[in-house]
Amino acid sequence: MEGKIVFLVDYGLLGTIVLSSISCLARADFNFIFSLVTYYLWINLKNKEEDRVTLGKKILFLNAALLILDLVCLVSLSNVWGEDNDVYASIHNFVLFISWLNFFVKIGIILAILYIFKDDVRNFGPAIGNSQSYDIGNR
Secondary structure (H helix, E strand, C coil), rough: CHHHHHHHHHHHHHHHHHHHHCCCCCCCCCCCCCCHHHHHHHHHHHHCCCCHHHHHHHHHHHHHHHHHHHHHHHHHHHHHHHCCCCCCCCHHHHHHHHHHHHHHHHHHHHHHHHHHHCCCCCCCCCCCCCCCCCCCCCC
16 A cells, blocks of 8 residues: 555655646746655665654644645735736636645645655654653753
């Protein structure tokens, strides 16, 4: 089962790269670069078993932060572009549709990655480094 989900995450990440490049038609889309970075981290995750949890944390937190930024951007652009009646209205509606589709694909990717790391989710501490406490000794 996990093999099928890893396969879906692979194609989901590639899908976000394609959708992000399409949505660059009418807006400066930060998702394209971050999708490439996420795909790079995901490929390294499959190659490095010892850093699996650390890279998984980075991928999850990066995608969660991008979801929040996407939501803010999409809500604000929907308010501004939703009132367009000029020649650009059709391209704006197309880009908004692609951006919302990208948003929901990212939600699916996050849920799939959480399923893959279901055994390690309890140990997710800070995004970088380990989550063990540091003892400073006697004061």
